[in-house]
Amino acid sequence: MPAYSNLHCPANHSTTPRQSTGIFPLSAFSDNYIWLITNGADAIVVDPGQATPVLQALDKRALKLTAILLTHHHQDHVGGVAELVSQTGAMVYGPASEVLPVCDIALVEGDEVTDTGMQLSLSVLDVPGHTAGHIAYTGQIAGQPVLFCGDTLFAAGCGRLFEGTPEQMDASLAKLAALPTETAVYCAHEYTLSNMRWARTVEPANHNLLAWQARAEQQRIEGQPTLPSSIGQELSCNPFLRARQASVAQAAAVWAERPLVSPVEVFAVLREWKNNFR
Numbered sequence: 001m002p003a004y005s006n007l008h009c010p011a012n013h014s015t016t017p018r019q020s021t022g023i024f025p026l027s028a029f030s031d032n033y034i035w036l037i038t039n040g041a042d043a044i045v046v047d048p049g050q051a052t053p054v055l056q057a058l059d060k061r062a063l064k065l066t067a068i069l070l071t072h073h074h075q076d077h078v079g080g081v082a083e084l085v086s087q088t089g090a091m092v093y094g095p096a097s098e099v100l101p102v103c104d105i106a107l108v109e110g111d112e113v114t115d116t117g118m119q120l121s122l123s124v125l126d127v128p129g130h131t132a133g134h135i136a137y138t139g140q141i142a143g144q145p146v147l148f149c150g151d152t153l154f155a156a157g158c159g160r161l162f163e164g165t166p167e168q169m170d171a172s173l174a175k176l177a178a179l180p181t182e183t184a185v186y187c188a189h190e191y192t193l194s195n196m197r198w199a200r201t202v203e204p205a206n207h208n209l210l211a212w213q214a215r216a217e218q219q220r221i222e223g224q225p226t227l228p229s230s231i232g233q234e235l236s237c238n239p240f241l242r243a244r245q246a247s248v249a250q251a252a253a254v255w256a257e258r259p260l261v262s263p264v265e266v267f268a269v270l271r272e273w274k275n276n277f278r
Contacts, residue, residue, distance in 0.1 A: 023141065023186065025225050026053040031190045032076055033227065035148060037141060039118050042066045046137070046148045047188050051080030055087060069113065069122075070094035070103070071150025072134040077188065097133035107135060119143065127152045127176070129169025130159030138179060145183040147231070149176060154187045155216075155229040156209070157195035158240040160275065166268035170243070173267075177241050181232035192216050192226035198277045199239050202251045202270070208236040243267045 026034040028050040035046040036057055043063040047070060048054050058065055065088040070078055072095060082101045084090055093113055096106035107113070109126040122139035130151045137148040151159035152169075153176050161169055176185075196213045203209060212233060216226040234241050242248045243266040252269040253260045260266045 021142070023146070023228075024057075025227065026057055028053050028080075029076055033186075033188055033190065033225065034080075035186050035188075037118060037120065038063055042117060044069060044115070044118065044120070045084075046186070047071055047077035047150060048080040048084055049076040049078065051083035051087070054080060054084055058088070064088070065090045067113075067115070068092045069137055069148065070100060071136060071148065071152075071188070072131040073098040073100055074131065074151070077150065095133040095135040098131065109135070112139075113137065122146075122148075125172075125175050127172035129161055129164035129172045132163040134159075134164075134172075136176065138176075138183065145180050146186060146228075147176065147179060147183050148186045150188050152176065152187075153185060153234065153238075153240075154189060154195055155185070155192040155226055155234070156199045156212075156238050157191055157274065158238075158271070161271060166271065167264050169271070170264050170267045173240055177231065177235060179231050181230065181235065183231040184228040185230055185234060186228045190225060190227070192229075193220060195274075196237075198274050199237060201277070202239040202273075203242075203247055205247075206237060208233075212237055239270050240267065243270060 021038055021040045024036045026036055028034050032049050034048045034053060037044040043065050044067045045054050068081055068090050078101055081092060085102050091104050092102045093105045093107055094100045094103040096108045107124045109124055111124045113122045119142040122137040125136045127134050127136045134150060134152055136152055152172055158173060193216055199209055219226050239248050243263045249266045252266045255273050256269045260269060
């Protein structure tokens with residue numbers, strides 16, 4: 001598959017001191033996160049639903065935006081793209097089968113996005129379910145395993161099925177669940193506490209979930225994001241990744257008031273349960 005390796009642009013030679021390197025959340029709307037990846041000179045952003053938080057971060061950190069990675073077409077993920085391209089000239093990468101405001105490089109599963117200056121090497125996964133053409137990016141940044149999953153996987157939750165089927169989303173989540181357990185999960189919304197309240201009703205005796213919930217509550221009290229999570233945390237706590245666990249399947253059957261004969265049917269009931277949870 002092709003590797004798109006020309007993301008790196010010349011460094012910004014501003015006299016402003018360089019800021020820290022790493023991956024940082026930029027808040028947008030009421031609960032979105034735009035993920036900013038930087039090596040201290042250049043930057044890449046993931047799913048910029050608004051341009052202003054990105055432009056402010058670029059100015060504050062004296063960074064040059066070189067690329068924009070998109071996971072799907074929803075406005076809260078792409079609404080800032082056109083303005084950012086106009087202001088910065090950044091290259092836009094996104095799912096091949098979705099209509100996007102700007103897309104220079106259309107991606108499908110197996111494609112790769114690399115940037116040696118960022119120490120970034122990401123592979124593309126097709127993960128339909130939330131939308132029909134949703135993609136995710138997984139690989140390494142500076143030697144650390146990462147996943148940018150948009151609205152497919154959330155901390156203790158998953159995306160609603162707006163365009164896909166339960167079979168598709170279950171298969172998409174299985175791809176993510178198969179990633180190394182230490183993979184950091186950078187999802188796009190701060191839904192963690194509400195997801196955990198529902199997850200507790202599914203598995204009230206899950207001690208891993210109880211401990212994670214306590215940590216997450218403290219993080220929110222301190223004004224900190226609860227993300228990233230990890231694939232290991234999700235496997236031990238997220239009902240949608242645990243549909244094949246007896247405790248989760250039994251809870252779903254009790255809620256549905258009928259026998260459930262397959263993991264996909266369990267997943268579909270879990271999604272309906274979460275949709276109606278208040």
